[in-house]
Amino acid sequence: MITFILKKLGKLAALLAAISILSFILISYSPVDPVRSYIGAEISRISPEQQKNIEQYWGLNQSKPQQFLQWAKALTQGNLGTSLIYREPVSEIIIDRFSASIALMGLAWLFSGVFGFLLGILAGMNEGSLLDRLIKSYCFILASTPSFWLGLLLLMFFASWLGWFPVGLASPAGSLTGEVSFADKINHLFLPVLTLSIVGVAGVALHTREKLIEVLNSEFIRFARAKGESGIKLFWRHGLRNISLPAISLHFASFGELFGGAVLTEQVFSYPGLGQAVVKAGLGGDVPLLLGITLFSVIFIFVGNFIADLLYVVIDPRMQIKPSHD
């Protein structure tokens, strides 16, 4: 158990190191000039000398490996640098933004998991029926749906047309965070969560369906039926037990898609989360923030995969450490 955790942590460290190097190289060869993007349109008002000063201040005149070493050294001390657009420490922005995103992602993850699992069971129990075909087509269509388009449609329908929900932002504009009521928060979370949940259902549902059909055709279900078990009791004793662990594990291993979905959804609903920040960082040439969020998202996915693997180790008596992704 401990070796398992240590092994995984070692892997994470290697992964983070590799990704830092790779993304640093990627970013440092970008033609986007950080000084220019920092100053924005007023660049013409600044003398070349002043530009030089800024470059020196940021250490841009050093060689690339030197820059990387400096950044990596700061990184190991927990210092991710300062964001150029927000002018705040990157770590603070990440914590602040992530706490907004986690509400969105967590709720969507939960809902899509529960509904996907139930739909998958319904379809699998009635394989080949009209209901099964409907659920299957629904999932395949969902898998082809651009999530941001779905968000747009929901926004148009519920917010613009019916006027039930606000058009954006996690809290009403102009109010301080302390004054935001719980109801307000729900109000602003509802549509983004709905979008992300609807999109997330497909994967779990199809997986659960397939697994259930496999289990229902298995020898041990035939034997259980021969022993006189049937209906709900049979499903509860032998079916659920055998499909729930793979489904939960798969759902944990899908943090990557969840994060990707959140990036797009936050953009549509102008929800001030981590996803919106990474887009802004990318568009605005905010290198420290972009690097910081990249590393953070890697940890996020890793945690999901780690829990997925850990579940097998802890729960499955067979103790098999199965690869969880794909």
Next chain:
Amino acid sequence: MEKLKKIPFSETKEMKSLLEVKDFSLSFPQYKKGFRESYIEVIKDFELTIHPGEIVAVVGSSGSGKSLLADSLLGILPENAEIKGKIYFEGVALTAKRQQQIRGKEISLIPQSVMALDPLMKTGQQVQSSIQNKKEKKRIQKEAFQKLGLPKDTHKKYPFELSGGMARRVLIATAMVSEAKLIIADEPTPGLDEQALEETLTHIKQLSENDRGMMFITHDIHAALKIADRIAVFYGGETVEIANNEDFLGKGENLRHPYTKALWRALPENDFKALKGNQPEAGEVFPGCVFEPRCPIATDFCKKNKPKSAMVNNGIVRCFYAES
């Protein structure tokens, strides 16, 4: 192995039968060209009688629909299966409703594969679930495990922790603890070595004590002869012969059907001569005898006419040329 208890056929006739199957057929729908539905007959004209305390083997090569026979008796066939014919259990018609009520209680299955154990449930619990007496279930399960020579802590183990032989004994224990009057052993000795085979057969034989009847489905005529009182030979979905154990002697002169004779001669200790050709595929339709294409003594008459089953020498056979 103890000497077999012989029940002459004429005597069994008077005994009350435990299971009686007559004119039984099983078919599946198949979509051919267009949307016209047609049926594939997997089992046809099947007949069998089992008396209390008797072991009747159903011998047929793999893929001849033997497992489906077990499923039909238990009533756990896929929904699209269609069955015809009569099944009586203790003299009363075995309807789907009755099957559902007595399945696992009065009729018990020993499956072929050790995969039949739920991989995520402890073996003790799996065996206990088929014990009717809920108060005594721990004790009954313990006794059964002991009788079968399973180590004391087996009930706490998951199937993956057991060896193949132990898992097989757990499956037998499931039938042992049930109060079933009829046990269907569906190919319980697949590919076992000599020693494991002996052992499993001994355990299965134990089950037929207390006047339980048993249907022993197998492709291994050897194994069948070791424990069965009578042997039903299954070919192309039909019962071609039901012979008594003692009919299998010498060159098979006492056997009635040419297929049974061929089977017997194909054994290594006899002539070791395999029959040419293959079993008909499910769905192939013969206007005459199913065995006609491979039969050494077939005539033109066999091509066009279907033999009915007849009593010959205390056995049942489906052949025009069976010697009496």
Next chain:
Amino acid sequence: MTELISKYLPLKRSKKRNRRKRALTFSVLGVILLLILVGSGFLIDTQGLVVNFDEANSAPSWSHPFGTDWLGRDMFVRTVKGLSLSFWVGLLAAFISGVIALILSLLLLVNKTLDSLVTGLIDLFLGVPHIVALILISFMLGGGLYGVIIAVALTHWPRLARLLRAEIMQIKNSEYISVSRHMGKSWFWIAQHHILPHLMPQLFIGFILMFPHAILHEASITFLGFGLSSEQPAIGIILSEAMGYLSSGMWWLAVFPGLMLLVMVAVFDSLGRNLRKVFDPFKGQKH
């Protein structure tokens, strides 16, 4: 499980034949639909893209089936043009990713170190959210159409590479390969004669199934504002522009372009799945 398959063989076999036939029919239909789409992207009159304030903001009608935007540009023409751009980006990306996946997975035959480097690279790519990887690469390339294409092309190979690698591993351990090996054939020869022919169906299906992902990712990253400028007709651009007109009730700006994108992605997706049924009926059956 072998028991189960032989048990229901008569039923399954007939069903399978029927399924394969149906799958083939659907595949042909899908290809025709896609050809129409791409063809019309070429042939369509670009007159509709000219700014025309006289016809600005008009709802769908016979002359403008998808309506017009605030500049009077015909939304149908923009959508078809955008889809054809998506198609080419998807094609290029799927092709490049397919080649990368094939080459990297074949490195398994060369030596162990290279192979573990490949698996490491696969883990690396799958360890970053796909969108973030797209942002990073297109940022490095300074955005623009090429930035988007290259980003999409460079990020879709890991899953296919992993699949092919597993396949090669299986073939590599099979008997006839070791016989070939003993006969003194080089790995290059073996790859050419024994492995590639086996991989072709997998590679081809993987190639088709990469399309929908690539197209969706192209649209997503464009929607987020990376790359393409607003004159270029791309579905992502159209939808991100439509965001600004949500409250004005111009629903047609978002509904039709997105729906068409959905249809195109779904056609590719079902094409891939149906082809899998045709080529690989055993695996295809599970879906």
